[in-house]
Amino acid sequence: xTKQTTASDRWLQENITPLGQARVPCRQCSMQAVCxxxxxxxxxxxxxxxxxxxxxxxxxxxxxxxxxxxxVTAGAxxxxxxxxxxxxxxxxxxxxxTVGLDAVxxxxxxxxARALTETLVCRVDLSQAESLGEGFPVFQSEMIRLIxxxxxxxxxxxxxxxxxxxxxxxxxxxxxLAGASMWSQxxxxxxxxxxxxxxxxxxxxxxxxxLCRLFKRMQDEGLLESDGxxxxxxxxxxxxxxxxxxxxxxxxxxxx
Amino acid sequence: xTKQTTASDRWLQENITPLGQARVPCRQCSMQAVCxxxxxxxxxxxxxxxxxxxxxxxxxxxxxxxxxxxxVTAGAxxxxxxxxxxxxxxxxxxxxxTVGLDAVxxxxxxxxARALTETLVCRVDLSQAESLGEGFPVFQSEMIRLIxxxxxxxxxxxxxxxxxxxxxxxxxxxxxLAGASMWSQxxxxxxxxxxxxxxxxxxxxxxxxxLCRLFKRMQDEGLLESDGxxxxxxxxxxxxxxxxxxxxxxxxxxxx
DNA sequence: CGCGCCGTTGACCATGATCAAGGGGAGTGG
DNA sequence: CCACTCCCCTTGATCATGGTCAACGGCGCG
Numbered sequence: 279x280t281k282q283t284t285a286s287d288r289w290l291q292e293n294i295t296p297l298g299q300a301r302v303p304c305r306q307c308s309m310q311a312v313c314x315x316x317x318x319x320x321x322x323x324x325x326x327x328x329x330x331x332x333x334x335x336x337x338x339x340x341x342x343x344x345x346x347x348x349x350v351t352a353g354a355x356x357x358x359x360x361x362x363x364x365x366x367x368x369x370x371x372x373x374x375x376t377v378g379l380d381a382v383x384x385x386x387x388x389x390x391a392r393a394l395t396e397t398l399v400c401r402v403d404l405s406q407a408e409s410l411g412e413g414f415p416v417f418q419s420e421m422i423r424l425i426x427x428x429x430x431x432x433x434x435x436x437x438x439x440x441x442x443x444x445x446x447x448x449x450x451x452x453x454x455l456a457g458a459s460m461w462s463q464x465x466x467x468x469x470x471x472x473x474x475x476x477x478x479x480x481x482x483x484x485x486x487x488x489l490c491r492l493f494k495r496m497q498d499e500g501l502l503e504s505d506g507x508x509x510x511x512x513x514x515x516x517x518x519x520x521x522x523x524x525x526x527x528x529x530x531x532x533x534x
Numbered sequence: 535x536t537k538q539t540t541a542s543d544r545w546l547q548e549n550i551t552p553l554g555q556a557r558v559p560c561r562q563c564s565m566q567a568v569c570x571x572x573x574x575x576x577x578x579x580x581x582x583x584x585x586x587x588x589x590x591x592x593x594x595x596x597x598x599x600x601x602x603x604x605x606v607t608a609g610a611x612x613x614x615x616x617x618x619x620x621x622x623x624x625x626x627x628x629x630x631x632t633v634g635l636d637a638v639x640x641x642x643x644x645x646x647a648r649a650l651t652e653t654l655v656c657r658v659d660l661s662q663a664e665s666l667g668e669g670f671p672v673f674q675s676e677m678i679r680l681i682x683x684x685x686x687x688x689x690x691x692x693x694x695x696x697x698x699x700x701x702x703x704x705x706x707x708x709x710x711l712a713g714a715s716m717w718s719q720x721x722x723x724x725x726x727x728x729x730x731x732x733x734x735x736x737x738x739x740x741x742x743x744x745l746c747r748l749f750k751r752m753q754d755e756g757l758l759e760s761d762g763x764x765x766x767x768x769x770x771x772x773x774x775x776x777x778x779x780x781x782x783x784x785x786x787x788x789x790x
Numbered sequence: 791c792g793c794g795c796c797g798t799t800g801a802c803c804a805t806g807a808t809c810a811a812g813g814g815g816a817g818t819g820g
Numbered sequence: 821c822c823a824c825t826c827c828c829c830t831t832g833a834t835c836a837t838g839g840t841c842a843a844c845g846g847c848g849c850g
Contacts, residue, residue, distance in 0.1 A: 359693060361779055366693050380689065383675075383682035388689070418674040419639075425681045426639035432688040433636065433644070437615060437622050439695035440739030444806065475829065483696030485807050490830055506829075523617055700838065731797060741839050746798055762797075796847080804839075813830080820823080 301352045301398060302373035308424060309349040309376055309402060315417040316402070327401045337377060337391035337399065344385045346403040348377040353397025354472035356481075357389040367481040369432075370394075370473065372455075379425050394472040439483055441523050445492050447482040449521040452502070456511055466503070467511040557608045557654060558629035564680060565605040565632055565658060571673040572658070581659045586652070593633060593647035593655065600641045602659040604633040609653025610728035612737075613645040623737040625688075626650075626729065628711075635681050650728040695739055697779050701748050703738045705777040708758070712767055722759070723767040 304310050316325045328351075331337070337348055340360060348355075355371040368389050371377045381387040382404070438450060456467045471478070479486040493504045501517055503510040511517060560566050572581045584607075587593065593604055596616060604611075611627040624645050627633045637643045638660070694706060712723045727734070735742040749760045757773055759766040767773060 359689075361693070361697075364697075364779065366697060368689055368693070380682060380685050383679040384686070388686060415671065415674065418671065418678065421678055422674065422681060423639040425678065425685060426636060429636050429681060429685045429688060430640070430644055432685060432692060433615075433624055436688060436692050436695060437617070437624070439692060440736075441617075441620075441622060474827090476827095480696075486828090487808080487830080488806055491806090494830080523620065730795090732795095742796095743798080743800095743840085744838055747838090750798080791850100793849085794847100795849105796845105798844085798846105800841105800843085802839105802841085805837090807834105807836080809832105809834080811830100811832085813828105815828085816826090818823100818825080820821100 302350075306374050307349050307351065307400070308374055308427075309347070309400070309420075311420045312347075312402060312417060312424070313400070315414050315420065325403045327403065329399050329401055331393040331397045331399065333393055333395045333397075335393045335397075337393065338387045339390045340387055342387045344378070344381040344387060345405075346401055347379055347382065348391070349400040349402065350375050350377060351398045351400060354394040355391055355397060355399075356394055356473060356477060357391050359389050365480070367477050369435075370477075370481065376424055376428075379421075379428055382421060382425065394477075442521075444482070444484045444488050445495075446521055446523070447484065448489065448492050448496070449517045451478065451482060452509065452511060453514070453517055453521055456514065465510065465512075467514060469509040469511070471507040471509060558606075562630055563605050563607065563656070564630055564683075565603070565656070565676075567676045568603075568658060568673060568680070569656070571670050571676065583657045583659065585655050585657055587649040587655065589649055589651045589653075591649045591653075593649065594643045595646045596643055598643045600634075600637040600643060600660075602657055603635055603638065604647070605656040605658065606631050606633060607654045607656060610650040611647055611653060611655075612650055612729060612733060613647050615645050621736070623733050625691075626733075626737065632680055632684075635677075635684055638677060638681065650733075698777075700738070700740045700744050701751075702777055702779070703740065704745065704748050704752070705773045707734065707738060708765065708767060709770070709773055709777055712770065721766065721768070723770060725765040725767065727763040727765060 304313065307313070313323060313326055316323055325346075331353070337355060338345075350371050350373050352373055355375075355377050357368045357371065357377065359366045359368050371391075377391050377399075378387060380389075438447060442450065452469070455469055455471070475486050475489055479489040482489070493502075496502050496517075497504050499516075501511070501513045501520075503512060560569065563569070569579060569582055572579055581602075587609075593611060594601075606627050606629050608629055611631075611633050613624045613627065613633065615622045615624050627647075633647050633655075634643060636645075694703060698706065708725070711725050711727070731742050731745055735745040738745070749758075752758050752773075753760050755772075757767070757769045757776075759768060
């Protein structure tokens, strides 16, 4: 339960510049139960600390010693792996998502986490021992639930990357973003992308040029409007149709 | 702690046909600690049951209620997802690996698990409640460790699928198989593939024809010998070079 | 023996990567 | 204020990787 409030708190910026976005309340946070178990009685939770990050700022870097898990409450975060100086976007994290869970059991962050825009997070300080062995059972089962969710998310991403064409990947990506912030305007679902084209392309495993061309094609076909980081989905039904994997009539056979 | 020994035990075949392969002892099993915590005192463990499956037999199907986790001790298992009658191989599981962990927290198996050849498993019976809330802390932290490993495995697979060419994927795949059963013969590492070409291709996200052609090319280049499901890796160093992602000299930039 | 599945090979072609280039916006220094 | 740079986004031209279609031999099995 010891916690040193030292240099690692530098990122905590207490400026009160308002953030031009809705904030996710604790009720919608996937870590709510985890937070609750850490402060079961009184309202003050010594493990949880809110923080604000500017675009580009780091939450942690690959190789850092594990010190806790983050919950995004506003803004967006990307996690990236560095392989031979070649950055690979592993995932994007939006309000309600967790960041850093994959390091809970290994004790070392596998990836680097960077805020994409101005971002609010809750930092849940945990030593590896706490999160693994000394916590409450309810806390641990919550961790299992969260990591299990992450695992299934990553598995479905793997399937996407194996089976879907570039266009299908983009459609799926846009729809998942739309699902996250589903303000369906009268003229379509509006998205303000927090990340660069380069990051999206990298994440989806396609070239930036391909991404641009397909954005254009979708625009020409009336599926969406796109202007830089602003995107308006005009025909969600058609996008869902695009995203659906082509039906292959193979039946799964029994033999080995 | 209640456990009904009913129809779900049908797969347990007590025939004593010998298996022509080495068996992984408990010492090398990734679930050893889990097993131990379930039977801390005496040697008998009511939760753990050994079983033998013939090639093609099911461990469980997608949608089945979660009833426990499996450890493969001999043979091989594939997990597959069914999307619109289109089977997708999610992963292969070899001796020492676990199967079914992703269902621990959701209570329902996400994928279908099928033995590829004659296979020995340990079935660790767990209700969802047991595995989540009522277990011992050590047991739960073991589950967290195992699921975390799975998660990182799946993340690195996602990276592979985004960045690597078909040839690189195959090289990586073969090397990972070789790492599992590293009997380095004087004439190279010998592998007996337990799965069909179709399954490998499906898993790697390439067409079967491409897989065959690249096997042939690698054979022509003296990297390996291949005859059906028998493969001998002749030049492991060259394969590792092939598998290495091409160095892109992009530096990860700070801004959002 | 016929059937079905597996592995293999050939021919063809589409998707998408690569190379090249240019416009626009933000930040910086003269 | 302007010149300069850098990065982001976009578009065009070209080409290779790899997917699709078709066909065939081998093997196990009813």
